[in-house]
Amino acid sequence: MILDLLFPNRCVGCNRIIEADILVCGLCYSHINFTHYDYFNNNPVKEKCNLLFPTENAYALMQFEEESLSRKVIHELKYKSREKTGKILAEWVTERLDFKDLKPDLLASVPLHPKKLRKRGYNQLHLFTETLSQFYKIPFDHNLIKRNHNTRAQALKDKKHRIESSNIFSLSQPVSGKHILIIDDVFTTGNTVSSIAWEILNADSNKVSILVIAVDL
Incomplete structure (x- = not known):
């Protein structure tokens, strides 16, 4: 008090x-400029993803625009030590997204490199993912995806320098026959989720969908 x-x-x-x-x-x-995207039909995120990898469904909560409130919200979550922001953002998602009878099998958040995790003190996607998991009754695995290299945040890069890198991610264990929802904070070029998606898709009979907090197209 x-x-x-x-x-x-x-x-x-x-x-x-x-x-x-x-x-x-x-x-x-x-x-706030919410996207109002249809998770099950074509939208800008799904169209961009499909240019990079086979995508079942895709959703973004907000538009990530210059000098916008959504950008301030994301920066509060990532850089201002306001981890609880993730729970609020997840609740905004649950008010808008209905998986109906086609829920994914697993939620997998994009990991931080251990060095960056120690510096920040938390992964900004963990509480967000856990809140979605509890609401939708879908299991999550924060450890399925392993980040092998420490890279600069996509949102802080000049667009000319957002290039795709190989072998950034790997899977900590085999997965087979799963529909996995990859969760990230900001979708820019799609290189991050693409790198992860191909690790999952190269395994046996897996499918991927994408959920991001904000999209910067």
């Missing part, structure tokens, strides 16, 4: 004091 008085929770958008368990005030929330 004392900490709440000394350090009240403030809206990411306008900095006004808000309730402790929310991220933005009502007015700023109305200004």
